[in-house]
Amino acid sequence: MLANARPRLQLFYPWLFVALWSTGFIGAKFGLPDAQPLTFLSLRYALVLLLMGAVVLWTRAPWPARGSRAWGHIAVSGLLVHGVYLGGVFTAIGHGLPAGITALLVGLQPLLTALGAGLFLGERVRPAQWLGLGLGLIGVGLVLAHKVAAGLGAEALLAMLLPAFLALLGITAGTLYQKRFCPAFDLRTGSLIQFLPCLLLTGLAAWAGGERLDQVRWTGAFVFALAWLVMVLSLGAVSLLNVLIRQGSAVHVASLFYLVPPTTAVFAWALFGETLHGLALAGMAVAVTGVWLARR
Numbered sequence: 420m421l422a423n424a425r426p427r428l429q430l431f432y433p434w435l436f437v438a439l440w441s442t443g444f445i446g447a448k449f450g451l452p453d454a455q456p457l458t459f460l461s462l463r464y465a466l467v468l469l470l471m472g473a474v475v476l477w478t479r480a481p482w483p484a485r486g487s488r489a490w491g492h493i494a495v496s497g498l499l500v501h502g503v504y505l506g507g508v509f510t511a512i513g514h515g516l517p518a519g520i521t522a523l524l525v526g527l528q529p530l531l532t533a534l535g536a537g538l539f540l541g542e543r544v545r546p547a548q549w550l551g552l553g554l555g556l557i558g559v560g561l562v563l564a565h566k567v568a569a570g571l572g573a574e575a576l577l578a579m580l581l582p583a584f585l586a587l588l589g590i591t592a593g594t595l596y597q598k599r600f601c602p603a604f605d606l607r608t609g610s611l612i613q614f615l616p617c618l619l620l621t622g623l624a625a626w627a628g629g630e631r632l633d634q635v636r637w638t639g640a641f642v643f644a645l646a647w648l649v650m651v652l653s654l655g656a657v658s659l660l661n662v663l664i665r666q667g668s669a670v671h672v673a674s675l676f677y678l679v680p681p682t683t684a685v686f687a688w689a690l691f692g693e694t695l696h697g698l699a700l701a702g703m704a705v706a707v708t709g710v711w712l713a714r715r
Contacts, residue, residue, distance in 0.1 A: 432659055433675050439656035441682035444518045445690060446652065447509055450644030453636040456513035457625035460505055462635070462645060464618035467653040471610045480607035490612060493604055496597035497613025501657070502620055503589025510582040518687075522680040524583040526559040529713070531591040532673035539595055548674075551712025554705055555677030561702025562681045594664065594673060602665050606658050614653070674713035677706050 450459055474480070483489035504525075511521045529552050536542040635641070663672045681703040 432663060436656060436659040436663060437675055437678045437682055439651055439659065440676075441679045441686060443508070443648065443652050443656075444512070444522055444683045445686050446644045446648045447512050448518055448687075448691075450641045450648070451509065451513050453638050453641035455625070455628075455630040455634060456509035457506065457621050457628060458630045458632060458635060459513075459645070460509055461618060461622045461625055462632075463648050463653060464501075464614050464621060466645070466649045467614050468611060468618060470649070470654065471607060471614070475607045475611060478607060480605050482608045483604060483612075489601055489604065492596070492601040493609050493612045494616050496593050496601055498616050498620065499589045499593030499596060500660070501593075501613060501653075502617040504586045504593065505617075506621060506624070507582040507584070507586025507589060511579055511586065514579045514582070516579040516583060518683070521583050521586075522683055523559055524580070525587050525590065526677060526680050527556065527587055528591050528594075528676050529555060529673040531587070532594055535591065535595045536598075536673075539599060548713045551709045552674065552677075554709030555674065555713065556709075558702045558704070558706025558709055559677055559680050561705060562684055562699045590676075591673075597661075597664050598672075604661075606661055609661065610654075610657065671713070674710050677710050677713075681706050 447459075454462070483493070508521055508525065512518055533544050533548070533552055537544055660672070663675070681699075684699060684703075
């Protein structure tokens with residue numbers, strides 16, 4: 420597995436994770452015009468469970484000990500990191516909140532994680548890390564300032580902010596919870612334990628909200644987005660996230676999320692022609708500097 424790879428290769432994990440995780444907003448932009456948010460996520464979870472279930476059977480991956488609390492801890496962490504976070508992000512974007520503003524709000528996670536790590540995990544956050552986290556926040560704001568300024572009206576924007584804030588709380592709480600209660604588990608069986616409750620609750624929420632599977636339009640763009648989010652995000656990036664949580668402090672892992680909005684902006688420029696202004700480029704440099712300080 421990834422955790423047993425050579426140390427030199429592991430140095431690339433954080434940067435690979437940022438690159439893969441950043442494509443999540445791009446995948447949402449491709450797929451959400453053809454499916455409602457929670458239906459889209461339910462399909463994603465179902466395919467992940469099918470694929471990972473086949474891997475578990477083929478490799479005979481070990482499960483947590485019977486009767487142990489690990490089952491519950493892994494499930495709770497999955498609900499927070501995947502169910503609440505992805506549900507909030509997809510719902511916010513699906514209801515019209517610009518992806519850039521959504522990324523900016525979720526980009527506040529490192530600050531919340533730093534506070535929570537000190538309170539709940541006993542991790543010591545050094546002054547240089549606080550400086551790095553602050554610079555990262557400033558950099559994210561600079562990168563997406565023009566998108567915020569060009570966003571929706573105040574009343575409409577406030578009506579769509581709640582899902583994004585729930586996503587922020589979910590990914591923050593999930594990172595802290597997993598680091599404290601279940602930092603190490605087999606990534607194959609652990610993925611099944613994490614995604615199964617996500618599918619059940621997201622599917623119920625979609626049904627309660629009036630979403631239906633027959634409303635999905637199976638266009639080429641939607642199939643590509645679904646396949647990308649399943650294979651690259653849910654299997655690749657999530658596995659990397661679990662490895663990073665296992666190997667590093669919560670603050671170190673959370674600091675990587677400051678690089679996601681700038682990287683997403685680059686992808687959006689390359690794929691959709693969204694321009695990067697000088698202020699955005701300066702913000703990217705500030706964010707990278709902040710992450711470097713926070714991860715020293």
